[in-house]
Amino acid sequence: SVPATGCAGTSCAAVLPAAQLVPAHPVAGTERSGPEAGFATLFRGRWCIVTPLPETDPVATTRVADFWRRLGAAVDTMTPEHHDRVLAVTSHLPHLIAYSIVGTASDLEAVTESEVIKYSAGGFRDFTRIAASDPTMWRDVFLHNREAVLEMLGRFSEDLASLQRAIRWGDGEALFDLFTRTRAVRRSIVEQGQDDAREDFGRTHEG
C-alpha cells in the first residue's frame, strides 16, 4: 500500500474555513499499513507529488513541498488530473493485476493451492506481496480513480490479447521484441535509485 497523508478536501474545508488545502501524495510504502508500518527512511529518495488546487496560495504549496523535502523526498508538482493518470499506471493497475492473478491462481482445480504456494518462487510470489495490501484502501482507490483505471486497464487488456495471439500463432519474434524492450525499463528504475540494484531485490536466500 502507498500511505496517503493529509485530509480529504471537503471535510477539511468545512471544519477550517480559512485553511489552505495542499493535496500531496508520497509514492512510497510497503505492503503493510498503519503507523507501526512506518520507518525512518520510508520517504528517502522517493518522490512526493504535490497537486495544488487553483485556489491554493503558492506560499502554502511551497511550505508543504519543503515539509516533504525535509522527510527525504523529492517533490514534483502536477495537476490532480495528471496525478490520477500517472498513479493509474504506476500503482493502481499493477495492484489490480496482482490481486487478479492471485485470485485466479487460488481458484484453480487442476493445480492445487498448495502447489501454487510451493512453486511460487517461479515468479508468482512477487505478485502476492502487492496483493497483500490493505483491502479497504484499495477498494476506495479503484472506486475513486475509476476513469483513469478503466482507461489503463483497456490498454493493458489490448496489449495482453496481442501477446496471447502471438503465443497462439507461434510468433516468437513479437515475443522476443517485447521481452527485450522491457529490460531497459528495469535498468532505468535501478539507475535512478527507485529500486534495490541487487538481484531478486536482495532477498535472503537461506530458505
Add this chain to the structure above:
Amino acid sequence: SVPATGCAGTSCAAVLPAAQLVPAHPVAGTERSGPEAGFATLFRGRWCIVTPLPETDPVATTRVADFWRRLGAAVDTMTPEHHDRVLAVTSHLPHLIAYSIVGTASDLEAVTESEVIKYSAGGFRDFTRIAASDPTMWRDVFLHNREAVLEMLGRFSEDLASLQRAIRWGDGEALFDLFTRTRAVRRSIVEQGQDDAREDFGRTHEG
C-alpha cells in the same frame, strides 16, 4: 528467469542411446541468467520437480532426486503434463503479465516513461524485475508450453474482466472480498519459507 538444468530429450537420446533420461526442473532463480548468476544457496529451501518418463528406470529417478536434495532442494515428482500446468500458473503467466504491463506503461503518451520510472515505487517496479528476465528463454517457454499458458491466460482474462466490471459499476463489495482473500496466499508463502518475511521483500530503503 528460472534456470532449467538437464538436456533436451530428443538430442540426448540420439547421442547416448543407452542413457537414462530424467527430466527435472528447479523452481528457483533470479532475474539474471548464466553461470555467473548462480550462488551457493540458490536451491536451498526451494522445490525441484522431477518428471520421469514412462520408460525411465526408477533407480535413475531416485539418483536424480538425491542429487537435487544434496543441493538443498526439496523434491516433488509429477507427470510432465501436470508440471506444465503448474508452471503455467506459478511462473509463465506471471512472467507474461509482467512483460505485458511494462510494455503497456512504456507505450503511453499521456504519462511519460520518465514519470513511470520516477513513480515506479507505487507497485510497478515489482513487475519490472520479472520483465527483465532472459528474452530468449522466455520466448521459448511460451512457444513450448502454449496450450497450458493459453488456458491459464483465458482464466485470468475472464477474472480481470469481472474486476473491470466491478470498478465500472462501483461494486466495492466484490473488490473488497477479493482483496481480502488474496492476503491469505501471501501469508502461506511466507509461512512455508518460499519468500522473505520482511516487508517489501527486505529491500534496502536508503534511496
